[in-house]
Amino acid sequence: MRRWGVVAIGAAVGWYALALAVLHPLANGPVADSWIYNESVRWFRASGEFRFPGYTENMPVAQVIYGAAWGSIFGISAVSLDLANVFLAIIAALLLYALAMRCGARSWQALAAAGLLICNPCYLFLSFSFMSEISFLAALLGAHFALAKAEGRIVWWWLSASLAVVAFAVRPFGGAAILGSIGAIVIYDSARTRGRIINLATMLTPSRSP
16 A cells, blocks of 8 residues: 555655656746736835736735745745645655555556546646646645545644635635535434534433432
């Protein structure tokens, strides 16, 4: 099992190293709308305030914070922030592999799922940008993996909830993950939940003394 995990890490890192060497996708310039978020990171670093153009529908606050943290170490050039997304793209692929394994997939099936994700042209293109799709997917997969691993352990539930909030803070669609996680917890822990409701109702019900 551990051997397949090492293979997954090596394959993901190797794929992006190959893409960097062959495609030369990094450039000191914007990719699609990434310049908006690049400038938001620079403004946040300079003033501590979040600022987005008025016509921007998406306001990925969590991504700006991540970009500022990354930039404090590696700088906030366009190339540096693109590499920040490459790092998240690899993490997201590995989380998909781990989630598939956790949900009962065989090792080769989980590896194939992660491979199909990183080989998708849209995913690969967005990996070499500072667009918000990759960071959203990484947070979302992290939330799902933590929930799948919880098995009644509150720490993992809190981690899942936190990552779902991060996903929401990147894209509002993350709100669906929050509701889905709550529903999954209620279904998974339904017996215990019913017991708590019954106990609470019993305590609140007036008792008669004989």
